[in-house]
Amino acid sequence: MEPEKIIKRASELRWKLPQDFHDRWVEMVYADSARIASRNVEQEGATHRLSWERRLDALLTNKWSGMPIMILMLALVLWITIIGANVPSSMLATLLLDHGHPMMKQLAEAAHLPWWLSGVLVDGLYLTVAWVISVMLPPMAIFFPLFTLLEDFGYLPRVAFNLDHLFNRVGAHGKQALTMSMGWGCNAAGVVATRVIDSPRERLIAIITNNFALCNGRWPTQILLATVFLGALAPPALAGFVSAAAVLGIALLGVLLTFLSSWMLSTTVLKGEASTFTLELPPFRPPNLWRTLYTSLIDRTLIVLWRAIVFAAPAGVVLWTICNIPVGDMSLAQWLIGLLDGPGWLIGVNGVILVAYIVAIPANEIVIPTILMLTVMTTGLSGVGEQGAGVMFETSENSALAMLLQAGGWTTLTAVCLMLFSLCHNPCSTTIYTIYKETKSLKWTLVSTFMPIAYGIVICGVVALVWRMFTG
Amino acid sequence: MKKKTTSTGSKLQKLGVHLGQADYVVVLAGNPNTGKSTVFNAVTGLRQHTGNWPGKTIARAEGGFSYNGKKFRLVDLPGTYSLLSATDDEEVARNFILFGRPDVTVVVIDPMRLERNLNLALQVLQITEKAIVCVNLMDEARAHGLKIDGQGLSHDLGVPVVLAAARQGEGIDQLLAEIDNMAGGRSSCSPHRLNYDIIPSVQESMDELVGALAEAYPGMPHREWVALRLLEGDQQIIEAVANGEIGKLSEDHVATGTISACGN
Numbered sequence: 001m002e003p004e005k006i007i008k009r010a011s012e013l014r015w016k017l018p019q020d021f022h023d024r025w026v027e028m029v030y031a032d033s034a035r036i037a038s039r040n041v042e043q044e045g046a047t048h049r050l051s052w053e054r055r056l057d058a059l060l061t062n063k064w065s066g067m068p069i070m071i072l073m074l075a076l077v078l079w080i081t082i083i084g085a086n087v088p089s090s091m092l093a094t095l096l097l098d099h100g101h102p103m104m105k106q107l108a109e110a111a112h113l114p115w116w117l118s119g120v121l122v123d124g125l126y127l128t129v130a131w132v133i134s135v136m137l138p139p140m141a142i143f144f145p146l147f148t149l150l151e152d153f154g155y156l157p158r159v160a161f162n163l164d165h166l167f168n169r170v171g172a173h174g175k176q177a178l179t180m181s182m183g184w185g186c187n188a189a190g191v192v193a194t195r196v197i198d199s200p201r202e203r204l205i206a207i208i209t210n211n212f213a214l215c216n217g218r219w220p221t222q223i224l225l226a227t228v229f230l231g232a233l234a235p236p237a238l239a240g241f242v243s244a245a246a247v248l249g250i251a252l253l254g255v256l257l258t259f260l261s262s263w264m265l266s267t268t269v270l271k272g273e274a275s276t277f278t279l280e281l282p283p284f285r286p287p288n289l290w291r292t293l294y295t296s297l298i299d300r301t302l303i304v305l306w307r308a309i310v311f312a313a314p315a316g317v318v319l320w321t322i323c324n325i326p327v328g329d330m331s332l333a334q335w336l337i338g339l340l341d342g343p344g345w346l347i348g349v350n351g352v353i354l355v356a357y358i359v360a361i362p363a364n365e366i367v368i369p370t371i372l373m374l375t376v377m378t379t380g381l382s383g384v385g386e387q388g389a390g391v392m393f394e395t396s397e398n399s400a401l402a403m404l405l406q407a408g409g410w411t412t413l414t415a416v417c418l419m420l421f422s423l424c425h426n427p428c429s430t431t432i433y434t435i436y437k438e439t440k441s442l443k444w445t446l447v448s449t450f451m452p453i454a455y456g457i458v459i460c461g462v463v464a465l466v467w468r469m470f471t472g
Numbered sequence: 473m474k475k476k477t478t479s480t481g482s483k484l485q486k487l488g489v490h491l492g493q494a495d496y497v498v499v500l501a502g503n504p505n506t507g508k509s510t511v512f513n514a515v516t517g518l519r520q521h522t523g524n525w526p527g528k529t530i531a532r533a534e535g536g537f538s539y540n541g542k543k544f545r546l547v548d549l550p551g552t553y554s555l556l557s558a559t560d561d562e563e564v565a566r567n568f569i570l571f572g573r574p575d576v577t578v579v580v581i582d583p584m585r586l587e588r589n590l591n592l593a594l595q596v597l598q599i600t601e602k603a604i605v606c607v608n609l610m611d612e613a614r615a616h617g618l619k620i621d622g623q624g625l626s627h628d629l630g631v632p633v634v635l636a637a638a639r640q641g642e643g644i645d646q647l648l649a650e651i652d653n654m655a656g657g658r659s660s661c662s663p664h665r666l667n668y669d670i671i672p673s674v675q676e677s678m679d680e681l682v683g684a685l686a687e688a689y690p691g692m693p694h695r696e697w698v699a700l701r702l703l704e705g706d707q708q709i710i711e712a713v714a715n716g717e718i719g720k721l722s723e724d725h726v727a728t729g730t731i732s733a734c735g736n
Contacts (some may be wrong), residue, residue, distance in 0.1 A: 006688060032590075
């Protein structure tokens with residue numbers, strides 16, 4: 001018989017199949033499995049491990065205790081990261097910036113490089129990269145292993161279980177809880193992780209809203225601003241606690257925005273049935289500590305750091321260049337800042353911050369260095385940093401940083417709005433590219449890019465307005 | 473042998489596997505949370521981290537290892553509960569085993585959830601003769617007071633069974649030896665066949681299609697399974713029958729000669 005005829009015959013015969021044929025066949029497979037399993041397995045005595053696992057699960061996935069434990073765990077991880085990253089961060093800054101930068105300068109001089117080449121390479125490229133390493137490496141090297149330990153222990157499926165009914169209520173997929181937590185590490189990774197969601201509609205919701213999961217490039221910004229401006233408002237003993245609480249607040253706001261925009265999408269343009277899925281709560285397994293440290297360092301920390309360096313290096317060159325290209329009697333950067341100061345004021349920030357965001361589109365992690373450099377330039381405080389105007393630098397003491405930013409006209413409102421804007425703005429270029437690769441749709445890529453900016457402008461604008469109304 | 477490697481190889485390359493210099497291709501199948509990725513790491517020596525959550529193997533992991541002078545390519549399939557192509561993952565796994573024609577399929581199963589895991593193993597055995605069942609997490613099973621009869625399982629399933637605890641490296645040597653034996657065509661197996669005859673009218677339809685398939689593609693393996701999928705309207709299988717790809721499945725087996733070693 002010809003193949004076409006076989007297929008035709010099969011579709012004719014299909015009508016003769018009983019309705020429940022498939023189910024019965026599956027039942028038979030199960031019956032066989034059950035028979036073989038019961039013949040070859042023997043239970044000796046009672047088991048103790050199951051009972052404590054059940055009790056732990058009852059606690060972690062309980063209606064009342066599940067959520068608070070989750071938030072507490074996140075707060076603890078953040079607090080350990082903030083406290084733990086301080087010392088190595090300032091050590092790296094001393095090494096790479098305070099000592100490394102003058103050394104590179106001397107090397108460039110010894111090699112008789114022209115001023116512009118030494119400017120681009122040492123003051124642009126080297127400093128940006130050094131800054132990114134000293135600010136990003138320590139928190140990542142603490143945050144990622146902690147997160148991975150929780151993951152290996154089996155906590156993440158419980159998080160998904162706890163959040164499932166919430167995501168379900170806003171018309172999204174329960175597994176979005178997992179892709180959201182991946183987004184806390186890196187949005188590009190979170191977007192790729194949405195492949196675990198089978199339904200295209202729900203997957204799209206997860207992709208578009210992933211940017212509201214505060215990513216690794218933005219944690220340091222949040223942590224720094226919270227420490228300098230909000231932690232400083234509290235008595236010294238409570239400063240660390242207040243900073244961690246502020247960052248936690250921003251992260252939770254991100255979760256809230258995820259729910260809100262998922263709900264908006266699923267009730268308007270992405271309407272449809274919620275799909276069901278099986279979520280297996282795996283047994284708790286003690287994580288292998290050394291292997292976790294090793295793999296999270298190799299797999300995540302170094303890969304993300306490398307990406308940051310790759311993007312930061314050219315951005316450093318661009319920064320140096322716009323600060324040194326004259327437009328009339330000022331530099332191109334100053335001209336841009338003047339242009340954006342008005343719109344910036346409306347949303348509680350300033351022109352410096354907006355220009356920094358434009359320059360830092362390739363990678364979120366270089367926003368703060370860019371802001372610092374531009375602030376130095378516009379305030380003319382060349383004496384504050386050792387390197388002078390037009391150079392990105394790090395002040396390792398937070399108070400010096402606060403002084404510098406206050407001189408640039410910063411208030412608590414500026415810091416709060418910047419923290420909010422850092423949560424709600426376009427994803428970084430890698431994430432945008434990843435979204436395009438995953439959705440293969442220009443339209444949804446544009447939606448994912450501009451929706452968060454719209455949120456950011458509205459939220460910051462309202463906060464600035466209300467703040468100014470109350471403080472006069 | 474050379475011929476087989478190339479013909480299998482071209483199919484696998486179509487599925488996106490980087491073969492390199494590999495002599496054999498081995499795939500890992502199994503339910504989620506059976507420690508499949510740990511077995512993968514233990515065998516390849518890679519430290520690939522995959523998180524402990526469902527659907528974690530998002531990008532298919534591949535690695536290589538050498539054993540007994542041969543080079544093996546190991547492919548980690550997404551964890552699935554069945555091969556009925558209800559989800560993308562299940563379809564990927566099913567197509568890979570059926571059309572990719574790997575030299576060995578290792579089904580990793582969890583002894584604590586033996587019944588549910590055997591469900592997948594039995595389905596895998598319907599579409600390949602060259603399978604090994606690896607009962608992983610034996611350390612946990614012992615802690616739970618479970619005793620697994622490996623020989624009994626092997627007898628019932630008709631394929632080699634290895635008891636392992638990949639995290640401790642236990643049983644990995646034996647697994648490698650079994651993989652090598654099967655890839656080289658030195659082990660014999662007769663996988664457990666599922667009973668298809670449910671009601672006479674279905675059996676009649678099946679017989680008719682099996683007969684027609686045998687005529688169109690002589691020597692084609694898994695005829696009953698293919699007939700069943702045709703009856704149920706499995707699009708991928710319909711296409712494979714239409715374009716003749718299903719017929720080529722037999723060629724690989726004739727060329728390897730393992731069909732006789734594995735003959736029922």
